[in-house]
Amino acid sequence: MARRCRSAGRPGRCASRWRCRPSTAVHPSYVTVGHGDVAVAADALADALVGKPGVLGVDRYIIGPVVGAHTGPGTFGANYLTGAA
Numbered sequence: 001m002a003r004r005c006r007s008a009g010r011p012g013r014c015a016s017r018w019r020c021r022p023s024t025a026v027h028p029s030y031v032t033v034g035h036g037d038v039a040v041a042a043d044a045l046a047d048a049l050v051g052k053p054g055v056l057g058v059d060r061y062i063i064g065p066v067v068g069a070h071t072g073p074g075t076f077g078a079n080y081l082t083g084a085a
Contacts, residue, residue: 027082028056034063035076042076049078 031049035042046058063075 028054029080029082030056031058031078031080032061033058033076033078034061034067036063036068036071036073038074038076041074045076045078 031046033042033046033049042060046060049055049058063071068075
């Protein structure tokens with residue numbers, strides 16, 4: 001079971017800083033979109049992310065065999081890195 005902050009719902013009182021302070025700021029991010037064998041879906045996701053507020057760039061890649069073996073065919077998703085790269 002996921003841990004929950006004891007002060008959830010009381011902004012400004014959380015010492016652990018997880019789950020109780022959602023960020024509303026837009027931070028500049030670099031995004032990567034990877035896929036296993038669904039380039040069409042991954043390209044659609046990447047195209048949807050281009051031009052969004054805070055997205056500095058979008059790169060595409062093919063996932064490796066280790067990830068593919070654990071997730072199966074049809075896997076795709078996005079990762080992001082906030083800050084200067």
